[in-house]
Amino acid sequence: xxxxxxxxxxxxxxxxxxxxxxxxxxxxxxxxxxxxxxxxxxxxxxxxxxxxxxxxxxxxxxxxxxxxxxxxxxxxxxxxxxxxxxxxxxxxxxxxxxxxxxxxxxxxxxxxxxxxxxxxxxxxxxxxxxxxxxxxxxxxxxxxxxxxxxxxxxxxxxxxxxxxxxxxxxxxxxxxxxxxxxxxxxxxxxxxxxxxxxxxxxxxxxxxxxxxxxxxxxxxxxxxxxxxxxxxxxxxxxxxxxxxxxxxxxxxxxxxxxxxxxxx
Amino acid sequence: xxxxxxxxxxxxxxxxxxxxxxxxxxxxxxxxxxxxxxxxxxxxxxxxxxxxxxxxxxxxxxxxxxxxxxxxxxxxxxxxxxxxxxxxxxxxxxxxxxxxxxxxxxxxxxxxxxxxxxxxxxxxxxxxxxxxxxxxxxxxxxxxxxxxxxxxxxxxxxxxxxxxxxxxxxxxxxxxxxxxxxxxxxxxxxxxxxxxxxxxxxxxxxxxxxxxxxxxxxxxxxxxxxxxxxxxxxxxxxxxxxxxxxxxxxxxxxxxxxxxxxxxxxxxxxxxxxxxxxxxxxxxxxxxxxxxxxxxxxxxxxxxxxxxxxxxxxxxxxxxxxxx
Amino acid sequence: xxxxxxxxxxxxxxxxxxxxxxxxxxxxxxxxxxxxxxxxxxxxxxxxxxxxxxxxxxxxxxxxxxxxxxxxxxxxxxxxxxxxxxxxxxxxxxxxxxxxxxxxxxxxxxxxxxxxxxxxxxxxxxxxxxxxxxxxxxxxxxxxxxxxxxxxxxxxxxxxxxxxxxxxxxxxxxxxxxxxxxxxxxxxxxxxxxxxxxxxxxxxxxxxxxxxxxxxxxxxxxxxxxxxxxxxxxxxxxxxxxxxxxxxxxxxxxxxxxxxxxxxxxx
Numbered sequence: 059x060x061x062x063x064x065x066x067x068x069x070x071x072x073x074x075x076x077x078x079x080x081x082x083x084x085x086x087x088x089x090x091x092x093x094x095x096x097x098x099x100x101x102x103x104x105x106x107x108x109x110x111x112x113x114x115x116x117x118x119x120x121x122x123x124x125x126x127x128x129x130x131x132x133x134x135x136x137x138x139x140x141x142x143x144x145x146x147x148x149x150x151x152x153x154x155x156x157x158x159x160x161x162x163x164x165x166x167x168x169x170x171x172x173x174x175x176x177x178x179x180x181x182x183x184x185x186x187x188x189x190x191x192x193x194x195x196x197x198x199x200x201x202x203x204x205x206x207x208x209x210x211x212x213x214x215x216x217x218x219x220x221x222x223x224x225x226x227x228x229x230x231x232x233x234x235x236x237x238x239x240x241x242x243x244x245x246x247x248x249x250x251x252x253x254x255x256x257x258x259x260x261x262x263x264x265x266x267x268x269x270x271x272x273x274x275x276x277x278x279x280x281x282x283x284x285x286x287x288x289x290x291x292x293x294x295x296x297x298x299x300x301x302x303x304x305x306x307x308x309x310x311x312x313x314x315x316x317x318x319x320x321x322x
Numbered sequence: 323x324x325x326x327x328x329x330x331x332x333x334x335x336x337x338x339x340x341x342x343x344x345x346x347x348x349x350x351x352x353x354x355x356x357x358x359x360x361x362x363x364x365x366x367x368x369x370x371x372x373x374x375x376x377x378x379x380x381x382x383x384x385x386x387x388x389x390x391x392x393x394x395x396x397x398x399x400x401x402x403x404x405x406x407x408x409x410x411x412x413x414x415x416x417x418x419x420x421x422x423x424x425x426x427x428x429x430x431x432x433x434x435x436x437x438x439x440x441x442x443x444x445x446x447x448x449x450x451x452x453x454x455x456x457x458x459x460x461x462x463x464x465x466x467x468x469x470x471x472x473x474x475x476x477x478x479x480x481x482x483x484x485x486x487x488x489x490x491x492x493x494x495x496x497x498x499x500x501x502x503x504x505x506x507x508x509x510x511x512x513x514x515x516x517x518x519x520x521x522x523x524x525x526x527x528x529x530x531x532x533x534x535x536x537x538x539x540x541x542x543x544x545x546x547x548x549x550x551x552x553x554x555x556x557x558x559x560x561x562x563x564x565x566x567x568x569x570x571x572x573x574x575x576x577x578x579x580x581x582x583x584x585x586x587x588x589x590x591x592x593x594x595x596x597x598x599x600x601x602x603x604x605x606x607x608x609x610x611x612x613x614x615x616x617x618x619x620x621x622x623x624x625x626x627x628x629x630x631x632x633x634x635x636x637x638x639x640x641x642x643x644x645x646x
Numbered sequence: 647x648x649x650x651x652x653x654x655x656x657x658x659x660x661x662x663x664x665x666x667x668x669x670x671x672x673x674x675x676x677x678x679x680x681x682x683x684x685x686x687x688x689x690x691x692x693x694x695x696x697x698x699x700x701x702x703x704x705x706x707x708x709x710x711x712x713x714x715x716x717x718x719x720x721x722x723x724x725x726x727x728x729x730x731x732x733x734x735x736x737x738x739x740x741x742x743x744x745x746x747x748x749x750x751x752x753x754x755x756x757x758x759x760x761x762x763x764x765x766x767x768x769x770x771x772x773x774x775x776x777x778x779x780x781x782x783x784x785x786x787x788x789x790x791x792x793x794x795x796x797x798x799x800x801x802x803x804x805x806x807x808x809x810x811x812x813x814x815x816x817x818x819x820x821x822x823x824x825x826x827x828x829x830x831x832x833x834x835x836x837x838x839x840x841x842x843x844x845x846x847x848x849x850x851x852x853x854x855x856x857x858x859x860x861x862x863x864x865x866x867x868x869x870x871x872x873x874x875x876x877x878x879x880x881x882x883x884x885x886x887x888x889x890x891x892x893x894x895x896x897x898x899x900x901x902x903x904x905x906x907x908x909x910x911x912x913x
Contacts, residue, residue, distance in 0.1 A: 065442045073439060076431040087824035094831035101850065102840055108847055110693040155426050158389040158419040160411050161443045237674065244678040251682075255689040318393045318407060320333060 063165065074174040088176055092183055099125045099250075114255050119195035121252075123188060124278045127207075128249060130184035131215050131273040136177025138219040140168035145229040145236055153317060164310060199281055207281035213299050214272025218246065220306040221268065227306075230313030242268070249274040269298065323527060324365040324388065324495070329397030331358040331383050357383040359551035360397070367494075368525040370518070372542035372559070374535065376640065380551045381531040385499050388529065389419040402494060415444060418493035422500035425480070426487055427472045433483045434468040437490065444491035451490065458486045462516060478509030485513065489520075496520075498530040502537055510534075514541050539632045547639065554639065565630050569609055571602045571616070572626040579621035586615075603630070665762040672717045673770070683709050698845045704871065708842055710774075711867045714767035715798050716839075719862065721763070722756045722806045726826040729813030733908065734820070742909065749901055753806055760802050764795055790870065793879075797866040800886035805833075805862050807893035814897070817904030832857075838864030844873075858889040 078085050103121045107113055113121065144167060147153065156166040192199065225239040245268040253261050253275040264271045272295070279285040334352040358380040365371055375381045386392040387399060390406035390413055399406055404413035427436040441451045459465045462482045472480060481501070489496065496517070502510045514537060520526045532538060538545060539559065547555040560566045570593070575581070581600035585592055589608045593601040604612045609627070616622055684706065691702040700708065729752070732738045741748045768791060812829055815822050834840060835850075836859035843854055843864045854860045865882045868874050874882060 062442065062445055066439075069439050069442050073428055073431060073435055076435055077428070083819040084821040084824050087828060090828050091824055091831070094828055098831060098835045098840060101835060101846075105841055105846055105850075106690065109697050109845065110690055112693075114689070152424075154386065154391050154421070155419075155424060157391045157410070158414055158417070159443055160414045160445075237671070241675065241678070244675060247678070247682050251686055256685050260685070315393075318391065319395075 063162075066161070066165075067169070070169045070172070071174050071178075074172065074176075078173065078175050088179065092180055096125070096129065096183070096187065114252060116252055119191055119197065120278070120282060123191050123197070123282070124252065124274065125250075126184050126187040126191060127211065127277050127281070128274045129180060130188065131211050131277070133177050133180035133184055134212065135215045135219050135273075136174070136180065137172060138168065138223065139173070139177070140171045141219070141223050141226045143171060144226050145234060148229055148317065149233060153314075157318070163314065197282070199283070203281050203283055206287055207277040210272060210280060210287075210295065211277040213295055214269065214277065217269055217299055217302050218273055220302045223306050224302075224309050227309045227313045230316050246270045252278075266298075323367045323369075323402065324363075324529070325398070325400045326364070326388070327362045327398050328360055329358060329362070329384075329387065329394045329399060330356060330360050331380075331387060331392065332356050332395045356551045358387070358394075358548075361548070361551075361553050362397075363546060363553065363556055365527060365529065367527055368521065369544060370521055370528045370542045371530065372538035372545045373529060373531040373548065374533070374538060374545060374636065375531075375548040376533070379548045381548060382499060384548070385419070385497050385529070385531055389417060389497050390414060391419075415491060416493060417495045417497065418488045418491070419497045420484060420488045420499065420501055422481075422498075422503040425472070426484060427480070429472050432469045432471055433475075436472070436483075437468070437487055440487045440490055446491060454490055454492065455486070458489070461519070462486065462512070478505055478512075481505060481509065481513060485516070492524070493526070495527045495529070498528065498532075500532055501530065502532060502534055510537070517541075535632045535636060547636070549640065559632070562632075562635055565632075565635060567606050568603050568630055569606055570628045570630055571604055571609075571612065572599065572628065573602070573616060573622050574599050574624040575619075576621045576623065579619070584612075584616065584619075665759065666766065668759075669717060669763055669766045672713075676713060679713070680706075680709070698842070699873065700842060700845065705842075707871060708867060710771070711870055712839065712863060714764070714771060715801065715863055715866050717767055718760045718763035718798060719802045719805050721759050722802065723809055723826075723830065725752050725756065725806065726809045726813040726822060728752065729810070730816045730822055733813075733816045738905075738908065742905070748905075749810065749897065752810070756806060757802075760799065764798055768795075790872070793883075794866055794870040797869045797883060797886065800883065800890055801862040801866050803890040804858050804886065804893060807890070807897050808833075808858070810897050811893070811900060814900045814904050817907055833859050833862060836860060837862045838867065842867075858893065861886045861889055 078088065100122060103113075103118060103125070107118050107121070116124070147167065153163055153167065156163040159166075191197070222239070222243060225235075225242060228239075229235045245264070248256070248260070248264050249270040253264060253271050256264070261271075264275075276285075280287050332354040335355045336352060361380075361384070373381055373384065383392065387394050388401060388406060390410045393407045401413070402416050404416070406413050426440075427433060428439070437455065438451075446454070459468065462485065464479065464482050464486070467475060467479055467483065472483070475483065485501075498517070501513065505513070517526075517528055517530075518541065521528055530538070530542065542559055544557065545555065545559045545562065546553055555562060573581070573584075575598060577597060581592055581595050581602070584590065584600075584602060587608075589605040590612060591603040593603055595601075602612075613625070613627075616625060687702060687705050690697070691705075695701070697705070732741070732748075738748070741751065808829060809826065812822055812826050815825070819825075836843075836854045836857050838860055843851060843860050846854075861882070865886060868882070869879065
């Protein structure tokens with residue numbers, strides 16, 4: 059069973075590669091695109107720091123690292139990219155072609171659309187960038203903090219994307235709902251800036267309600283050892299993950315039941 | 323093989339009310355609409371069955387229930403001993419569903435990559451896949467197309483590739499939903515021929531919906547007609563409405579000739595009358611007599627004898643149900 | 647000749663409701679966007695009370711006007727996709743077989759959208775100024791507003807030509823969509839979408855002087871905010887006009903070459 063999905067995963071990588079590679083010009087452009095995405099955030103920070111030299115105790119190198127970690131998280135979250143267009147697929151009845159085949163519908167729908175190559179490129183580039191920044195600014199990090207940071211990041215990516223997924227699945231019941239979903243997901247914009255520049259209440263919101271701080275702020279401070287990680291934190295994080303995941307799975311199950319009984 | 327007993331499917335459709343109460347906004351009032359209403363039929367292994375109906379008659383709903391996509395509201399379905407919507411994982415390995423207007427191939431990449439994808443979906447090993455692919459692409463004549471991106475194929479070519487992708491796993495039952503939609507005559511012919519070949523050589527059961535009636539007439543032995551969710555005919559395609567007992571005689575005549583003169587007994591029926599042409603339905607055993615009679619009329623210039631077309635019969639059926 | 651295109655414009659113009667909903671669709675995201683902008687700049691201005699010649703209120707105002715101009719100009723970004731799609735799907739044949747000049751056709755339809763959104767936008771600004779944001783300092787005189795509309799329109803034309811040129815490239819390279827995304831990003835940096843050009847470090851300012859991008863957003867916003875002296879105002883609008891003419895010529899030449907190429911190969 060697992061073997062089958064590993065094989066399918068490889069197949070999706072090949073398909074994704076083919077999809078990009080048929081347009082050679084596109085292939086080159088994707089790289090440029092990634093470079094851009096990185097560069098203008100750096101320019102933003104560079105400019106801000108030239109205006110105010112100390113940004114709440116963050117230096118340029120640290121903010122660059124902060125940004126790279128966000129990009130890494132987005133790259134990892136790329137496997138959930140298929141959620142974006144799921145509502146229209148459900149409404150047009152496009153799940154049919156997987157429901158009548160021996161494949162997990164959710165996995166198939168998610169992978170069908172992901173440009174895996176693009177996200178792999180993003181993951182590799184952000185890791186390279188993180189290493190580069192660490193070397194260039196001679197920031198030393200311990201192996202343990204790398205491990206902690208990465209774990210928190212991965213869990214954070216899962217949590218935020220499961221929430222995104224839950225909001226997406228609501229369209230099984232109410233049809234087009236993308237505007238509401240995007241309105242809520244707009245909160246992820248807050249991850250661009252270090253948590254501590256916001257008022258206390260917003261900080262709580264970003265940690266516990268829409269936990270975008272888990273994909274940006276916390277992984278960075280743990281990596282830089284700006285903040286100690288506590289057991290309570292780990293505990294909260296895991297509980298959060300379990301709750302969100304179980305809601306995610308059950309909403310999907312009920313949703314697909316409804317699809318089976320009412321069609322697209 | 324396929325057993326459908328007393329199956330109904332209802333959809334919830336929002337009710338149109340002009341009252342705008344708070345309750346109506348929060349809990350939208352629904353009415354239930356029957357898409358399929360209490361249908362039953364059995365299909366044996368190796369049969370080719372045509373499933374015919376107008377748009378919205380319940381064809382697609384039925385095919386979706388048979389293939390496990392939709393759950394019936396009432397009644398029971400078993401196919402190959404499986405209950406489709408319950409044992410989906412095992413069941414779907416044994417069947418194939420092909421929807422004419424929905425592509426299952428990846429659009430921008432060569433066909434072969436899509437085929438390999440379905441190879442992994444159906445867990446075929448490499449040798450099996452290769453044999454099967456060689457065999458099918460030889461049979462359908464598309465070896466040269468495998469390395470071309472789907473978007474560059476013509477509709478007929480694409481359809482053949484869709485077929486290969488759908489039956490790589492050698493399914494026992496194939497459900498076809500409008501497989502010939504939009505195809506030209508040659509491609510249509512080739513594709514139907516291919517399915518007939520599968521049916522004859524592997525005893526593959528084929529269940530086909532289409533609204534192109536000429537397809538069904540040539541391709542299926544048995545026909546099920548569904549109208550407004552109910553089955554109104556299930557049986558041999560040649561005996562439908564005693565079709566085999568009559569012939570249509572089409573005569574071309576001079577302007578002055580009145581075809582009514584030919585109707586000398588109630589075994590002859592005038593179906594249509596135009597300035598130079600008339601159609602008369604004649605009971606088969608009276609045909610010789612009729613022709614003999616016609617040949618002696620000087621005003622008649624030409625004669626054609628045809629079987630009653632399925633189209634005419636269906637038209638008759640639908641028209642009658644309109645009046646109900 | 648021109649009447650035909652005016653007719654297209656009129657048909658588009660009559661879809662008021664559709665355009666209004668469209669505008670609302672963009673405005674709906676504003677509160678959250680501004681919350682973020684507010685917090686960020688509140689924080690930054692807690693260190694400095696003045697950045698360049700922007701006070702805190704100026705800065706918020708900058709982003710507010712930016713949103714209005716964006717709502718009017720940004721929709722032209724879609725034309726690359728439309729062109730790409732029409733060329734690749736062969737729909738272009740349909741247009742070529744009609745007595746329509748395709749580039750004008752594309753442009754006219756977007757101009758209507760531009761006009762609607764800029765009108766809604768200005769009404770929104772006036773409304774906001776009276777009700778919730780009385781501290782806005784924008785002087786909304788007829789003179790001011792008409793200059794702003796003119797400048798925005800020139801910005802719109804620059805943007806249109808930019809994306810039209812990228813779309814026209816489809817004649818030569820099959821897929822241009824990621825190139826388009828890259829142009830988006832260029833615009834993001836150098837047009838003043840992220841930060842006002844004036845507060846950028848000098849090397850970026852130097853680059854943006856020779857590029858057309860700052861004339862898309864930064865110039866119209868500065869016109870309305872009254873940040874430009876009369877001399878600068880003339881200069882800026884002059885440069886806008888120069889870029890519009892220059893890029894239109896390139897667009898037309900490329901279109902001519904490309905479409906000849908296309909028809910000779912049979913689509």
